[in-house]
Amino acid sequence: MLKRFLLTPGPTPVPPEVLAAMAEPVMHHRAPRFTAVLTDVVAGLKSIYQTGNDVLVFASSGTGAMESAVVNLVAPGDRVIVASAGKFGERWLQLNRTWGADVVALEYEYGTRADPADIERALAEHPDVVAVFVQSSETSTGVLNDIRAIGEVVSRTPALLVVDAISGLGATDLRTDEWHVDVCVAGSQKALMVPPGLAYVAVSTKAWKKVEATDNPRYYFDWTAARTKMAGDSAQTPYTPAVSLLAAQNAAIRLIHEEGLENVFERHRMLGRACREGARAQGLSLFGPDDPEANSVTAIVVPDGVDGGRITSLARDKYGVWLAGGQGAMKGRIFRFGHCGYFGASDIVVGLSVMEMVLAELGYPVRWGASLAAAEQVFMQSTVAL
Ligand SMILES: Cc1ncc(COP(=O)(O)O)c(C=O)c1O
Incomplete structure (x- = not known):
């Protein structure tokens, strides 16, 4: 199971x-x-x-x-x-x-x-x-x-x-x-x-x-x-x-x-920001401009020395978490978190935690818990339910 x-x-x-x-x-x-x-x-x-x-x-x-x-x-x-x-x-x-x-x-x-x-x-x-x-x-x-x-x-x-x-x-x-x-x-x-x-x-x-x-x-x-x-x-x-x-x-x-469209957008803002902060806290580079409204997907650059394809396959096969890899020209170079739709703070916490474990297993010098701490601080500031 x-x-x-x-x-x-x-x-x-x-x-x-x-x-x-x-x-x-x-x-x-x-x-x-x-x-x-x-x-x-x-x-x-x-x-x-x-x-x-x-x-x-x-x-x-x-x-x-x-x-x-x-x-x-x-x-x-x-x-x-x-x-x-x-x-x-x-x-x-x-x-x-x-x-x-x-x-x-x-x-x-x-x-x-x-x-x-x-x-x-x-x-x-x-x-x-x-x-x-x-x-x-x-x-x-x-x-x-x-x-x-x-x-x-x-x-x-x-x-x-x-x-x-x-x-x-x-x-x-x-x-x-x-x-x-x-x-x-x-x-x-x-x-x-x-x-x-x-x-x-x-x-x-x-x-x-x-x-x-x-x-x-x-x-x-x-x-x-x-x-x-x-x-x-x-x-x-x-x-x-x-x-x-x-x-x-x-x-x-x-x-x-029921949630209200403005609250839906605000929830996505929080999820996107938490994901970006979580990646940064781990010393990872974000792919693309830093945009507080780009909250459907977070794309993260695969760090040097890490096999990009293994990030998503290990997350999937060992932890049951489907992340997205890079598409087309970006295959192996980025990995992506989706957070558009039925997503909440707990999904981001799970995703970032698995990201830390997978990166560590693939040889990246992980700062344990740093991504989670960064995301939690974003969520604590939220004025909407997440
Ligand atoms: C921005 C964008 N355009 C087009 C598509 C293609 O949609 P579909 O796979 O539903 O045909 C997708 C799907 O991922 C998308 O994200």
């Missing part, structure tokens, strides 16, 4: 109330009961997105909703800007190239932010750009982009701002309408506290105009079909939805509302 802890940035742990909702008898999707669930979920998501825009629901992982953004907005030959600083930025590049976009790539080093001034310059240089694609939280590095500043720049042009907030939404403040985000993609399995399988997009009026003008072939991910079904007498989805996951999402949204 090995007790398991899921301390990764997706999938993330699921609260018992949400698991219980998922275990209810399966409902039919063309029935009033399901319409009530879908309507509640969409209303709840709008409050988390902080938007009055349409929110569409798809049965897919987050990448499906990313692809839906490209096929609904970008015709072959359309020029787009992709600001990429990690594995998921690269996914925007790949998706846009796959669908025939003419891509202006702003590629940044892993561990850095996209620079709004570069986006402004690229938009001025290419006034025909139809959309700018970027991540809010780049999960592969833990870095949070400045979506407010990017939104300000893009909103002064005809281009749309398309944000992948798959690991950001619900963990850090993201004001879809106020920050001029035209399309915002999210997934169920991160801060929204549901198993993988649901993806969401919030779509602005400006974006709908481009959808209407874009006649790419599309079927399952056709946003217009999704909007029409949502707006019918009884809200539905065009095809069989993931009914049990939606029941789970409804329960998770209730938990978020």
